[in-house]
Structure formats: structure tokens, C-alpha cells
Amino acid sequence: MSGPDRRLGSWRLGPVDQIPVGEGRAFAVGDEQVAVFRPRGGGLQALQAICPHRGGPLADGLIDQVQVVCPLHNHAFRLVDGQCTTGEWTVAAYQVAVEDGEVVVRLAR
Amino acid sequence: MRKLVVVGNGMAGARAVEEILTRGGGEMFRITMFGDEPHGNYNRILLSELLAGGPNPGTGPDGELLNEDLFLNPRQWYRDNGITLHAGVRVVRVDRFARRVYADDGSITRYDKLVLATGSRSFFPPMEGLWLDNKTLTPGVFGFRTLHDTMAMGRYARGKQRAAVIGGGLLGLEAARGLQAHGLAAHVVHAADGLMNQQLDAQGGRVLRRSLERLGITVHTGTRTTAIRRATEGAVIGVTFTDGSTLDVDMVVVTAGIRPNIGLAMVSGLETQRGIVVDDQLRSVDDDDIYAVGECVQHRGEVYGLVAPLWEQATVLADHITGADPTAAYHGSRLATKLKVAGVDVAAMGLKEPERPDDEFVQFSEPSRGVYQTVIIRDGMLVGATLLGDVSKAASLTQAFDRRVPLPEERIRLLFDLGAPASQVGAAELDDEAQVCNCNGVSKGELVACVRDGQRTVGGVMGATRAGKGCGSCKGLVAEIVEAALGGDLETDPAEAYYVPCIPMDKAALMAEIRHRGLRSPSAVFAALAQDGAEHAGSKMALTSLLRMMWGEQYIDERDSRFINDRVHANIQRDGTFSVVPQIAGGVTTPAQLRRIADVAERYNIPMVKLTGGQRIDLLGVRKEDLPGVWADLDMPSGHAYGKSFRTVKTCVGSDFCRFGLGDSTQLGIDIEQRYKGLESPAKMKLAVSGCPRNCAESYVKDVGIVAVEGGRWEIYVGGAAGATVRKGDLLATVDSRDEAVTLTGRFMQYYRENAKWLQRCYDFVPRIGLAELRAIVVEDRDGIAGQLDEAMQHSVDSYRDPWQEHRQPATEGQFRDALPLVELPKVPVR
Ligand code: SRM
Ligand SMILES: Cc1cc2nc3c(=O)[nH]c(=O)nc-3n(C[C@H](O)[C@H](O)[C@H](O)COP(=O)(O)OP(=O)(O)OC[C@H]3O[C@@H](n4cnc5c(N)ncnc54)[C@H](O)[C@@H]3O)c2cc1C
Numbered sequence: 001m002s003g004p005d006r007r008l009g010s011w012r013l014g015p016v017d018q019i020p021v022g023e024g025r026a027f028a029v030g031d032e033q034v035a036v037f038r039p040r041g042g043g044l045q046a047l048q049a050i051c052p053h054r055g056g057p058l059a060d061g062l063i064d065q066v067q068v069v070c071p072l073h074n075h076a077f078r079l080v081d082g083q084c085t086t087g088e089w090t091v092a093a094y095q096v097a098v099e100d101g102e103v104v105v106r107l108a109r
Numbered sequence: 110m111r112k113l114v115v116v117g118n119g120m121a122g123a124r125a126v127e128e129i130l131t132r133g134g135g136e137m138f139r140i141t142m143f144g145d146e147p148h149g150n151y152n153r154i155l156l157s158e159l160l161a162g163g164p165n166p167g168t169g170p171d172g173e174l175l176n177e178d179l180f181l182n183p184r185q186w187y188r189d190n191g192i193t194l195h196a197g198v199r200v201v202r203v204d205r206f207a208r209r210v211y212a213d214d215g216s217i218t219r220y221d222k223l224v225l226a227t228g229s230r231s232f233f234p235p236m237e238g239l240w241l242d243n244k245t246l247t248p249g250v251f252g253f254r255t256l257h258d259t260m261a262m263g264r265y266a267r268g269k270q271r272a273a274v275i276g277g278g279l280l281g282l283e284a285a286r287g288l289q290a291h292g293l294a295a296h297v298v299h300a301a302d303g304l305m306n307q308q309l310d311a312q313g314g315r316v317l318r319r320s321l322e323r324l325g326i327t328v329h330t331g332t333r334t335t336a337i338r339r340a341t342e343g344a345v346i347g348v349t350f351t352d353g354s355t356l357d358v359d360m361v362v363v364t365a366g367i368r369p370n371i372g373l374a375m376v377s378g379l380e381t382q383r384g385i386v387v388d389d390q391l392r393s394v395d396d397d398d399i400y401a402v403g404e405c406v407q408h409r410g411e412v413y414g415l416v417a418p419l420w421e422q423a424t425v426l427a428d429h430i431t432g433a434d435p436t437a438a439y440h441g442s443r444l445a446t447k448l449k450v451a452g453v454d455v456a457a458m459g460l461k462e463p464e465r466p467d468d469e470f471v472q473f474s475e476p477s478r479g480v481y482q483t484v485i486i487r488d489g490m491l492v493g494a495t496l497l498g499d500v501s502k503a504a505s506l507t508q509a510f511d512r513r514v515p516l517p518e519e520r521i522r523l524l525f526d527l528g529a530p531a532s533q534v535g536a537a538e539l540d541d542e543a544q545v546c547n548c549n550g551v552s553k554g555e556l557v558a559c560v561r562d563g564q565r566t567v568g569g570v571m572g573a574t575r576a577g578k579g580c581g582s583c584k585g586l587v588a589e590i591v592e593a594a595l596g597g598d599l600e601t602d603p604a605e606a607y608y609v610p611c612i613p614m615d616k617a618a619l620m621a622e623i624r625h626r627g628l629r630s631p632s633a634v635f636a637a638l639a640q641d642g643a644e645h646a647g648s649k650m651a652l653t654s655l656l657r658m659m660w661g662e663q664y665i666d667e668r669d670s671r672f673i674n675d676r677v678h679a680n681i682q683r684d685g686t687f688s689v690v691p692q693i694a695g696g697v698t699t700p701a702q703l704r705r706i707a708d709v710a711e712r713y714n715i716p717m718v719k720l721t722g723g724q725r726i727d728l729l730g731v732r733k734e735d736l737p738g739v740w741a742d743l744d745m746p747s748g749h750a751y752g753k754s755f756r757t758v759k760t761c762v763g764s765d766f767c768r769f770g771l772g773d774s775t776q777l778g779i780d781i782e783q784r785y786k787g788l789e790s791p792a793k794m795k796l797a798v799s800g801c802p803r804n805c806a807e808s809y810v811k812d813v814g815i816v817a818v819e820g821g822r823w824e825i826y827v828g829g830a831a832g833a834t835v836r837k838g839d840l841l842a843t844v845d846s847r848d849e850a851v852t853l854t855g856r857f858m859q860y861y862r863e864n865a866k867w868l869q870r871c872y873d874f875v876p877r878i879g880l881a882e883l884r885a886i887v888v889e890d891r892d893g894i895a896g897q898l899d900e901a902m903q904h905s906v907d908s909y910r911d912p913w914q915e916h917r918q919p920a921t922e923g924q925f926r927d928a929l930p931l932v933e934l935p936k937v938p939v940r
């Protein structure tokens with residue numbers, strides 16, 4: 001990615017340990033707000049941090065292996081693709097991985 | 110495969126497709142649907158309820174979704190049935206000779222059969238200042254037809270004071286009531302003399318008017334709005350009436366009728382008058398391959414504006430187009446509707462006024478109760494009825510109207526059960542054809558058939574038939590019919606008894622299994638007992654509560670299984686901030702505490718400091734990051750206003766100060782709160798202690814309420830409520846000393862903690878178990894478990910830790926980091 005394109009590219013967000021197992025944390029990544037989740041079953045998942053229903057903080061939601069439940073009004077979103085299973089929304093899903101113990105999110109849309 | 114194209118993805122279009130699918134249409138046709146609205150098909154009827162949901166439409170006080178039934182066909186339904194959906198795409202022309210439809214996204218789609226279900230749109234009568242330009246309404250002016258209209262109205266209403274609703278029919282009254290819920294003063298302006306003059310005669314209109322005025326809605330009848338007044342920047346500031354008088358308002362909703370969408374049919378060369386003219390098979394009179402259904406249709410001169418007739422049309426259309434019944438024919442609908450309009454029940458069928466000199470007319474009016482009822486009888490048959498405010502007779506009248514059954518000699522019996530105990534028409538008296546759910550067109554016969562096909566629960570039947578899922582006014586009748594059909598065989602859905610959805614066990618079985626296997630953490634329980642061993646987000650909160658109750662300090666804490674409130678010990682607010690309520694036991698505070706609270710509020714710029722209904726002080730709008738600092742500086746224990754737990758004990762001033770006080774209610778309240786503070790429970794526990802039966806602390810309506818009576822004795826009431834439900838508590842026992850009161854309160858609460866379902870408040874739990882049974886167990890110790898209950902409670906009390914001490918050492922990494930970008934989050938460089 002060339003220079004200061006603030007939207008695309010890979011972003012290192014620091015050590016994976018800042019996200020407790022089974023929880024999520026929000027990060028400002030470029031111009032996006034991204035919630036990164038660390039399901040107990042392993043791996044990382046990243047979604048847009050703001051609930052499309054009424055702006056709830058998805059990183060504060062309860063998760064399991066497949067979904068996050070927004071803490072405000074219980075709409076649920078699939079972690080793999082951001083598809084809402086309780087209403088007509090989708091949230092952006094991002095590629096995320098651990099490299100050298102660090103969380104790396106890729107913005108590409 | 111032949112191609113079926115449906116233009117219009119609303120209630121009629123989608124219903125017609127459902128009917129086609131149930132007749133095997135999925136194998137006959139490749140189906141494509143176009144809809145101008147950017148969603149799947151939703152239940153337009155529920156828009157009123159959505160608007161009336163207030164500033165946060167669609168959700169209840171604790172965040173539960175009220176509108177989960179809004180979407181009748183979510184996108185997944187189209188995918189599952191192999192239907193290509195073009196949502197948000199308008200069809201602009203049909204070429205009947207080439208059999209193609211042209212859409213505004215440039216696409217061209219071929220069809221073999223075409224269904225037009227374009228519905229209608231709001232009608233905007235000419236008024237000066239209504240339009241900004243050809244297409245744009247003046248800002249602040251709305252129609253009331255689509256989900257978009259509803260959401261836009263809700264957003265615009267924020268902070269506004271007054272609204273004018275132009276048109277006092279069904280939609281107008283619903284809009285007025287909805288805007289009221291948003292805090293606006295609502296003015297309904299109606300050109301005719303009587304409200305809802307489509308359904309009601311003049312006197313009925315007047316009775317309705319009184320009912321609405323009692324609800325705080327202002328009604329102007331017999332006047333027209335001639336102009337919308339705008340501010341220089343363009344937005345609405347008022348309206349002008351025919352007589353030149355004016356009214357200042359911040360928004361205007363126009364509900365002056367609807368007009369069928371016939372433009373597409375017109376440009377495509379199909380016969381249109383008021384609607385698209387169709388024959389008895391719902392085909393255009395000009396083209397056998399083009400059907401039309403819904404509000405856009407004109408059949409034998411009639412255009413319908415309610416859903417019930419559309420369901421009948423959809424069945425005939427489906428029978429015919431699939432060949433399931435080539436002789437199917439639609440003969441028009443007899444309109445019998447039962448509605449809830451702005452909270453007032455209305456049922457109307459047939460004539461609203463007598464037409465011939467020898468029509469019999471029975472009229473009953475009781476304006477003070479908002480009740481008005483009429484029946485019209487011709488040649489011994491019921492030809493019209495109107496019920497306003499009391500619709501208990503609607504089912505039997507509808508039946509008499511539809512089936513032309515003989516009427517009682519004494520006509521007044523149509524409206525009243527004279528001399529007999531008042532009763533609604535029994536489910537048993539209805540014939541199979543009687544329509545029970547008008548919103549979704551479900552008859553008694555269909556409900557009974559559904560039971561015969563194996564559904565054994567009320568919920569199951571409602572899910573399978575959609576009965577009761579529209580305005581909801583028929584739910585009671587549906588339940589009665591299902592219960593009768595099961596003849597005592599009613600099963601409750603086994604899943605209803607599960608403590609959490611993902612583990613098929615009731616609470617007792619689950620607790621036994623947990624104890625037997627020594628499972629001390631949520632993940633251990635999921636792994637051992639859940640289907641596939643998979644964890645389930647929706648079950649975590651309930652499981653955590655149960656395990657903490659069972660194991661006390663031996664519980665293995667997994668922070669991720671807690672709801673956010675319990676992770677940060679504060680209540681999440683709509684903008685992602687939190688509220689902080691320190692413990693003020695018994696509602697008694699000190700000047701020093703107040704000073705500290707005031708300092709904290711200033712230091713952290715806390716936007717609102719409020720006295721709560723629970724006799725304490727709420728600091729609202731605290732940023733997550735500030736929570737540890739706020740707790741440290743307050744140096745007060747948590748009040749647990751965020752959890753499903755023991756909350757507060759309200760007290761009154763009692764014997765120390767009050768001239769009537771019989772017992773020291775203040776101290777007893779403080780002691781009880783100190784002892785049981787914060788204990789997790791299936792739902793909130795709110796208590797009160799009053800110093801005498803004047804009951805100033807509202808003890809009769811608390812989960813547990815204690816009242817001092819003559820002779821140093823205390824009455825203990827359980828299962829009271831004054832929230833969403835109002836119930837006077839039942840007297841569990843009268844005890845001789847305050848220590849006994851403390852112990853018995855604890856024992857009852859422990860029994861509740863161990864036996865109530867998740868989220869079941871005491872007001873449901875106590876009647877479920879029954880007072881006599883509770884007394885036998887908790888007071889008389891019939892089962893010999895009182896000692897165990899007391900011990901378990903003592904264990905919980907001993908293992909209590911004030912969660913606000915976590916300000917010293919966060920429990921997890923980033924526990925108090927904001928999850929919304931209220932503040933700048935750590936920015937990281939691009940690689
Ligand atoms: C702050 C307070 C209103 C106030 O400004 O006075 C309040 C605020 C809330 N109430 Fe309440 N209730 C408050 C007293 C009450 C009372 C009166 C009382 O406790 O004496 C009732 C009626 C009694 C009762 O509990 O039934 C009450 C009945 C409810 C209900 C209906 C419960 C029910 O089953 O009937 C809910 C919704 C629920 O629990 O599902 C609710 C839910 C809520 C929630 C927690 C909604 C939520 O989940 O966010 C509100 C939190 C606002 C916030 O962010 O802090 N609140 N609420 C009161 C806090 C009292 C306290 O000091 O703890
Ligand atoms: C607020 C409100 C409350 C109501 N309450 C009740 C009630 O309590 N009881 C009752 O019986 N009825 C009620 N109704 C009426 C009921 O909702 C309607 O009768 C019903 O929705 C009509 O269904 P329909 O499919 O004919 O039209 P619609 O539901 O309007 O569907 C028409 C569809 O066609 C689409 N469309 C139109 N033109 C085109 C085009 N050219 N290309 C592509 N798509 C197109 C539209 O986008 C829309 O999706 C209420 C209506 C409203 C607005």
C-alpha cells in the first residue's frame with residue numbers, strides 16, 4: 001500500500017493479549033472503528049465496531065464461536081461475515097490474523 | 110422452467126408467493142421479485158406499533174426487541190426458496206407483447222406469468238407549501254406508509270414539541286398516538302365531522318373523540334388545512350386552516366388517504382380505473398398472463414385498504430396460477446375488521462348506519478367509558494355492527510355477519526349477556542371458518558388443523574400459522590382455541606422449561622448435573638452439557654448467575670461469560686457510557702456522602718445526577734474509562750443497580766421519627782440491605798420495609814415487602830410488583846421479631862434463587878409455586894429444607910465481595926477501555 005492511504009492496507013494493533021480470551025476490544029484503524037474478538041475456540045474475528053441498529057458497542061457484546069450479541073438490544077451478528085441473524089443488517093467484516101504475537105487487521109473494501 | 114415475475118414485495122405480493130410455494134409453485138416457476146423498498150417484506154401493520162415505541166422505537170425497557178416480528182420475510186427466506194429478489198429496484202414498464210419488465214436499474218427480465226402487487230402510496234391533497242420541489246416534501250412533512258417514513262418521523266421528532274396530523278382516519282390516529290409517545294403534543298385535523306368516518310357513524314366518532322382527548326390528543330374536526338407554513342430556511346413551522354386561523358407546529362404528518370399505485374399498469378396498457386381492473390381470477394381484464402393482487406387491485410368496483418381481503422385474493426391467485434384449483438374464483442370480501450387504533454379497540458363490519466326505513470338499529474352509548482356499540486339488522490340478518498371501546502362481542506357478531514346465522518329475538522343480547530355471567534364468546538362457539546387473526550388471515554379451522562398436524566403448544570401454533578403476530582389483539586382467543594383443540598392435552602414447549610436455550614434441562618436437573626459433575630465454570634458446563642459441547646452467547650449470562658449462586662467463592666470466574674454490565678459493574682446506556690449507583694442502604698445518606706458524590710460528579714463532568722425511584726442517587730453518563738476513578742473517589746460500595754441481583758431496600762422513616770411508626774423500619778431495611786446486598790438472582794429483587802400499614806415505602810408491591818404491625822410484629826409480603834406488572838404481594842407470614850424477619854426474608858429469597866426460571870421475577874414465581882406451597886416449604890418447613898436454605902444463603906452472604914474494589918486492579922486487560930470511539934482510541938501506524 002502506498003504511503004498514507006488511511007483506509008486500506010494492513011494495520012498492526014499490538015499484542016494479542018490485550019484482548020482477553022472470549023471477549024472483544026475496539027480499535028481505531030485508519031478511518032474505521034473495528035471490534036476484534038477472540039473466541040474461546042481459537043482464532044480472531046474482526047467486525048465493524050458500531051452496531052447498525054442504534055450504534056451499540058459490539059466489542060462489549062457477549063460472543064460464542066459464531067456470533068456476537070449487541071449489548072444494547074440483543075441483535076446478533078455472525079462473526080465470519082457480519083450478517084445479522086435477527087434483522088436486516090450486515091456489518092463490515094475484516095480480515096484479521098496474529099503475526100508475531102500481534103493482531104494484524106487488513107482493511108480492503 | 111417457466112418464469113414468474115412479481116412486481117411489488119409488500120404484504121400482498123409476498124403472501125401470494127408464499128401461497129404459490131405451498132402449492133408446489135417452486136417446482137413450476139423460477140420466481141423473481143421486485144420491490145421498491147430496500148428490504149424483505151415486512152408487516153406494514155406493525156409500523157404503528159414501531160412508531161409508538163417512542164424515541165427508541167422497537168425496543169422495550171430492558172432492551173428486548175419488540176419488533177422481531179416486523180419482517181415477515183427476511184432476506185434468508187428468499188434465498189431459501191430460490192427466489193431472486195431485487196430489493197430497492199422499481200419496475201418502470203412492462204412490454205406485454207415481448208413479455209418483459211424494464212426496471213430502473215436498467216435490467217430487463219422476461220416472464221411467462223406476471224403478478225402486479227404494487228400496493229398504494231400516501232395521498233397528499235393540494236396544500237400550499239407542501240412541496241419543496243416536484244419530488245421533495247417540505248422538511249418536517251411526512252407521509253405514513255413505509256418503514257422509511259416511520260424511522261424518519263421518529264428521528265425528526267426528537268426534541269420537537271408539536272405535530273399536526275392531517276386526516277383523522279385509522280392511520281392518522283395511529284400517527285398521533287405514535288408521535289405522542291415521542292413526547293410531542295399531537296393535533297389531529299380532520300375535514301369531516303366525525304373521526305374515522307369510514308368505519309364509524311357521527312355519534313361513534315364523537316365517543317372516539319372523547320377517548321382520544323382523554324389520552325391528551327387535540328382534535329379539530331370539520332376543518333381543512335389549506336397551507337403549510339415554512340420558516341425561511343424551509344422547515345415546517347405551522348399550518349393554516351380554511352377559516353384563516355393557524356396552528357404552530359414543528360412537524361406535519363399527512364394521512365389523508367391512500368391511492369393505489371397504478372402508474373405502471375397504465376403505461377403498460379392495462380385497464381385501470383381507481384385500481385388495476387381484474388376479473389374473478391385476479392387477472393387483468395386485458396391480459397390473461399398478468400395477475401394483480403392487493404391494494405392496487407379493483408375488483409367488481411371495490412378497492413380494499415386492509416389486509417384481510419388481500420389474503421383471500423392471494424389464495425385465489427395461487428390456486429389459479431398453479432392450477433391447484435383452476436375453478437378458484439374471488440367474489441369480493443365482506444369487510445369485518447377488528448383493530449386497535451391509538452390504543453382504542455374498534456370492530457366494524459358491514460353497514461355503519463341504517464339505510465332503509467325498516468332496518469332495525471340497536472344503539473348503545475356510554476361515552477364516559479369510551480364505549481359505543483351499534484348493530485343493524487335487515488330481514489332478520491345482521492348487516493352491520495360497530496363496536497368501539499368494548500369489543501368483547503366482536504367474534505360472535507362477526508360470525509353472525511359472515512354466516513348469516515339466526516339472531517336472538519331479544520336483539521340486545523347481541524351486545525350483552527343479560528342475566529348471565531359476562532363472558533366473551535367462547536372459542537367453542539365459533540365455526541371453523543370464523544377468522545380469528547385478521548392481520549394474518551387465520552381462521553379457527555386453520556388453528557385447529559395445525560393442532561391436528563401435531564403442534565402441541567400455543568407458541569408453536571402461532572409460529573406455524575402466524576396467528577397473533579400482527580396487531581396481537583387476537584392472542585387471547587388464539588390461546589383459547591388451541592387449548593380447546595388440545596382438549597387438556599396442551600403441552601408446553603419443552604424448550605420453555607429449559608433454564609438456558611442450549612441445554613435441554615430444567616433448572617433442577619441442570620443444577621443436579623452441575624453439582625454431580627462438579628462443573629464450576631460456564632465453559633465447563635457448555636463442554637459437558639450443551640448440544641455439541643458448543644458455547645452459546647445467549648445462555649452465558651443465565652449460566653454465570655446460576656454458577657455463582659451455587660458455588661459462591663468456589664465458582665471459577667470467566668469474565669467473558671458475563672454481560673457487559675457485570676464485567677464493569679455499571680449499567681450500559683444507549684450511547685455506550687455507563688451509570689453508577691452507589692449503595693445508600695435503606696435510602697439513608699449523610700452530608701459527608703452527599704458532598705463526596707457532588708465532588709465526584711464535578712470532577713468527572715458527569716452529565717446527570719438523579720434521585721432514583723429506589724431511594725438513591727444515580728450518576729448517569731459516566732465514561733467506561735472513568736469508572737475505576739469514580740468508584741475510588743466515591744469510596745462507597747456498589748449499589749448493584751446493573752445486575753440481575755438483590756438491588757435495594759426502600760424504607761420509610763418509621764418509629765424513630767414518624768408519629769405513626771410501629772417498628773424501626775429504617776434500621777431493619779438497612780440491615781437487610783447490608784446483609785443481602787448484590788446477591789445474584791434469577792431477576793431483580795427489590796425490597797421495602799414500612800413502619801406501619803400506611804405503607805409509605807410501598808412494601809405491598811415489592812418482591813419482598815415488610816410491614817410493621819401492632820405488637821412489635823412484622824408482616825412479610827412476597828411477590829408484589831409495581832413495574833410493568835402491578836400486583837399486590839401475598840402475605841407469607843407474620844413474625845414476632847426483626848431477626849425472624851431477616852431470616853425468613855433470606856430463606857424465601859434463597860428458595861427463589863434456586864427455583865425460579867431465569868428472568869422470572871417474584872411476581873410470576875410466587876403465583877407459579879402458590880402461596881400455600883411456599884408457606885409450607887419456607888415457613889412451616891414441611892420438607893425439612895429450611896436449614897439447608899438458610900445455610901446456602903449464609904454461604905452466599907459470606908462469599909460476597911464488593912465488585913467496585915476492582916478499581917485497584919482491573920480484572921482483565923482493557924476492562925475499562927471504551928468500546929465506542931467516544932474518545933480517540935490508540936492510533937497505530939500503517940505498515
Ligand atoms: C434509575 C431508575 C429510574 C429512575 O431514574 O428513578 C431505573 C432505571 C432503569 N430501569 Fe427501572 N429504574 C428504577 C426504578 C424502578 C422501579 C421503582 C423501584 O425500584 O422502586 C421499578 C418498578 C419496580 C420493579 O422493579 O418492578 C422499575 C422497573 C423496571 C423494569 C420493569 C420490571 C418488571 O418486571 O416489571 C425494567 C425492565 C426489566 O427489568 O426488564 C427496568 C429497567 C431499568 C433499566 C435498568 C433499563 C436498562 O436495562 O438499562 C434502567 C436503567 C437506567 C440506567 O441507565 O441507569 N426497571 N424500575 C430507577 C433505579 C432505582 C434504583 O435506585 O435502583
Ligand atoms: C401504518 C399502517 C398501519 C396499518 N394498519 C393496518 C391494520 O391494523 N389492519 C389492516 O388490515 N391493515 C392495516 N394497514 C394496511 C395494510 O398495511 C395494507 O393493506 C397492506 O400492506 C397492503 O399490501 P400490498 O401488498 O397491497 O401493498 P404494500 O404493502 O404497500 O406493498 C406494495 C409493494 O410494492 C412495491 N412497489 C410499488 N410499485 C413498485 C414498482 N413500480 N416496482 C417495484 N416495486 C413496487 C412497494 O415498494 C411495496 O413494497 C396499515 C397500513 C399502514 C401504513
Ligand code: SF4
Nearest residue numbers: 169170171172722832
Ligand atoms: S428508566 Fe425505567 S421507565 Fe425510564 S426509560 Fe428507562 S426503563 Fe423506562
Ligand code: FES
Nearest residue numbers: 051054056070073
Ligand atoms: S444498538 Fe445494537 S442491537 Fe440495538
